[in-house]
Amino acid sequence: MNRDCISADVIAMLRDLGTATIYEAQGAKGALDSGIKPIDPSMRLAGLAFTVDTRPADNLMLHYALLKAKRGDVLVVDAKAFMEAGPWGDVMTQQALQIGLAGLVINGAVRDAASIVEMGFPVFCRGLSIKSTGKNQRGEVNVPVCIGDVQINPGDIIVGDRDGLVVVRREEVEVAIRNSLARIEKEKLFREKIQNGVMTTELLGLDETLRSFNLI
Amino acid sequence: MNRDCISADVIAMLRDLGTATIYEAQGAKGALDSGIKPIDPSMRLAGLAFTVDTRPADNLMLHYALLKAKRGDVLVVDAKAFMEAGPWGDVMTQQALQIGLAGLVINGAVRDAASIVEMGFPVFCRGLSIKSTGKNQRGEVNVPVCIGDVQINPGDIIVGDRDGLVVVRREEVEVAIRNSLARIEKEKLFREKIQNGVMTTELLGLDETLRSFNLI
Amino acid sequence: MNRDCISADVIAMLRDLGTATIYEAQGAKGALDSGIKPIDPSMRLAGLAFTVDTRPADNLMLHYALLKAKRGDVLVVDAKAFMEAGPWGDVMTQQALQIGLAGLVINGAVRDAASIVEMGFPVFCRGLSIKSTGKNQRGEVNVPVCIGDVQINPGDIIVGDRDGLVVVRREEVEVAIRNSLARIEKEKLFREKIQNGVMTTELLGLDETLRSFNLI
Amino acid sequence: MNRDCISADVIAMLRDLGTATIYEAQGAKGALDSGIKPIDPSMRLAGLAFTVDTRPADNLMLHYALLKAKRGDVLVVDAKAFMEAGPWGDVMTQQALQIGLAGLVINGAVRDAASIVEMGFPVFCRGLSIKSTGKNQRGEVNVPVCIGDVQINPGDIIVGDRDGLVVVRREEVEVAIRNSLARIEKEKLFREKIQNGVMTTELLGLDETLRSFNLI
Amino acid sequence: MNRDCISADVIAMLRDLGTATIYEAQGAKGALDSGIKPIDPSMRLAGLAFTVDTRPADNLMLHYALLKAKRGDVLVVDAKAFMEAGPWGDVMTQQALQIGLAGLVINGAVRDAASIVEMGFPVFCRGLSIKSTGKNQRGEVNVPVCIGDVQINPGDIIVGDRDGLVVVRREEVEVAIRNSLARIEKEKLFREKIQNGVMTTELLGLDETLRSFNLI
């Protein structure tokens, strides 16, 4: 897989695999904290991270990002977890859909949630606020940002679903997918065995540990 | 517009305009904090604030408010953000519907959420708690209350939707509506232009600012 | 009612009575804190508590509990309110359904929320996290645990719905049900009277208190 | 007492009376929330509020306030409770001392705490942050601000000590002081009686209430 | 050791042993959550728990407890973690000192912190608030209370220092002390060995575990 070219199929596959599977498949890393969630539980998201570092309560850099981001990108915005401003709303959502962006991840809040859900644009955030933002402060785009104790680099793949968000490094996409598929296969087998009466302690080989604690 | 007589049509119009629009239209003020939300995302609310100042975990004054409030009023209750009591439930909701109240905003929690949603009464709160309340402590009604860093006066109009809550002073209703309608018109135009390929940076006149930062 | 034998009918009745009613009926006690909620608002739960005391971010003891719990039990897990790990997911849910467990209450987070909701297994928790757990630390099962300032003993009945969770001591089940039914009857009467124009202040006999404050 | 002229003696008296006494003396009102505290427990503060409404992470308006505030004023800044920026530091403290300001109350964080303590300037805030602020966003001075569910008007007197902060309306200063002195006298008497073996239940006349609960 | 008679020497010994040592010595149990701390870091506390279950923002039951508690008791008050009221202050502190109480632990806030520190009465709480309380709501004394996920029974011994609080069951006092002394002896030996160049991994026998992870 060429690092510079992640195909739409690969992105779609990551979106379908789901965050918990990918997280485990790539070695239990890359998960954002539990406080950022989709504004509608049915939303799923995958795409290349177009990162934005902005001050709280100012969305100049988000408008700038809309000027620079490309079809399939996910805006990943560090708005400093400030909850009392909504730097993203329905007009920006329409612009994002026009460009073909794949979604928004914001360390902060948004507004116009009802419209955004109706427009079908995946937004992951910490909450909703109608409070206003300025449009006059400098920030940066396409720099590494740290959100929820995970560093996200421009061009990383970010995947989201009801459970949360996970970041996949470009160079690890192939192995993440391969391991995810293997994990899904293994879990499918687990399910069949469970239906046949096998216990998870046996499936996961926990008997020895339990015995060492005199539990079985 | 007569200060003493806000018509049902005006209230309905405010409810339909939505909180984010009204907030901006009246000069970016009057928004409650992001922690108070409807118990069902589809709920919308508008009405005259009937304010209640009560101690945490005591609902005597809410029953008193039900005795005094009028058709179309919204009870706006400062229960001190205490989360471990639910001073409002389904019986009170039925009383409120009987009176014709327009909804409840409470700085605290409620219970019987499933019933309340079914009964179709708009309730905005910080969470749900089944824990009990006393009915023996004095409080006040129809006094200014401060919730989420906003002062709400008796007779102010309070509007709520999925995004949150905004307060409109009686004497500013007319200008809030006028500006909201203008804003909606402008945003409609923005949407059309976006569909025709214009970027938000151009629509909002951000180019100069971006140039001053050497971003474009 | 025999303490050792709570019938399925009794459990079902408790589930239908709802948490707020039971909480009040048993003397305003047994409610867990407001931070633990069902992952889907329509979920209801009732069953005998099979308690699990585990370290944060380790699910060895949850697998062990799946080995030991019986049909109709609810796993009540103290995972120390740690939000950045999901010690329960879809494979364990399938195992739980296979055994016939009645649900999960966890002082912490879970993952695979979408699948769990689809599988119809009631889960009450503080949030969702995809982050991983170890499977190597000792804990205890069937010991009293304290969650949200309530002690839950093995064999207590735990009941949950959209409003939250309440614990019923085995020896108090009968009185809890009896009082709940009486309370429902009383509230039904209240509703009828409210429809006939009686106010809650009169129904609840609050007039004297209000008069003592010179409010009426 | 002339509303336009609160003497330095009156201010000093309020500072010495302490927040808890004044709060009770003026009818249990005017207390800010428990999250704003002095950066050193020994700090005490009293003065006329010079209010500042600013965006998070921008201190242009604080510099402007330093230009406009007068000797004896306390800057009361609503920085929107944003914790990840320190809009006030040692240079501004020196300016404030030069002007003769009586202190700073900020709904947010500050930096250079060690120097500020050493310089002896009373600062009340929510925490400490070294993170930077812009100096380019408009705000307002001498407008009412709501912090911690209390409205503070320009010219109100604000008093702080280890326990927290309380606001006294100008027109209520006289009565607040008179009642505070009476309260101190009464508490002194209480202390003497306690030393002579009288219990607080008797001093406060709680026996009847306790008897009504069959507690005594 | 007679369960009904814990000598003052035993209490003093527990106070000196310190919370972390006792907690470990009795099998890693009994610790309250990390949010309750002494109002002055030098405060230490030990005594028999006189428990109080009260509503938030009402201190009638605290005055009642002062009537009933005995020399050497520690009031352990569940005020429901409500932070915006201070149900304990300097007058009550004087009463407590008069009676000879050993301290206060409150799941909530207090006021008059400066005076209390000066009077030398150990108080452990979640914060400081000057806001007022009623004196008219029923509660209970000498019942088990759950604070910070630990149940505290009347007559349990509660010990506090800068690190926090730990509860010792009466019937486990002897073993807690014996194990604490052994632990202190062992740690003293550890310290000597560390000074002689032995590493903690060797002292604690962690080499095998580290080797199993290929770390050494």
Add this chain to the structure above:
Amino acid sequence: MNRDCISADVIAMLRDLGTATIYEAQGAKGALDSGIKPIDPSMRLAGLAFTVDTRPADNLMLHYALLKAKRGDVLVVDAKAFMEAGPWGDVMTQQALQIGLAGLVINGAVRDAASIVEMGFPVFCRGLSIKSTGKNQRGEVNVPVCIGDVQINPGDIIVGDRDGLVVVRREEVEVAIRNSLARIEKEKLFREKIQNGVMTTELLGLDETLRSFNLI
């Protein structure tokens, strides 16, 4: 300056410069969040980061780190912000002093605070907990860790004081120091000018901005 050899003098200089100055001097970056603070306000810290990634409530990797870290290192531990365990105490502090470590930064809690302060070892953490940790889970040392939205790499320099913590990349030490010294010089000049009556608005060149807002 050789990247592989940061002299003790350079470290000492960084410690003396202070966090706020360094943060600004290196371009307003590298500050950890406001929730991690020294356990005693007088503590200062500077040294090379020896990073540790550990599970919550397990300190095996901290003991391992003590085996591997070198004189002058600061242990920088990501314990996942879990507050209900104290993976560091007085015995480990003694080991750290024996080795000559420069301090501890932990994304979590510690215990034995009184002893640690007495021993004079700088510890920066989120709080204090006496609760126990296991010693049996794998983690990693000398890998990049993200704490409070900042990535810290092994060998970065970490500096702490009462205001908080800041990270300096090795390759940026020289410029950070140079700019810090210049900044201190500039602020010294500011102070002199302030004493001579110059206002901060003039010193910082804010007049134009204020004029653009019609404020002056």
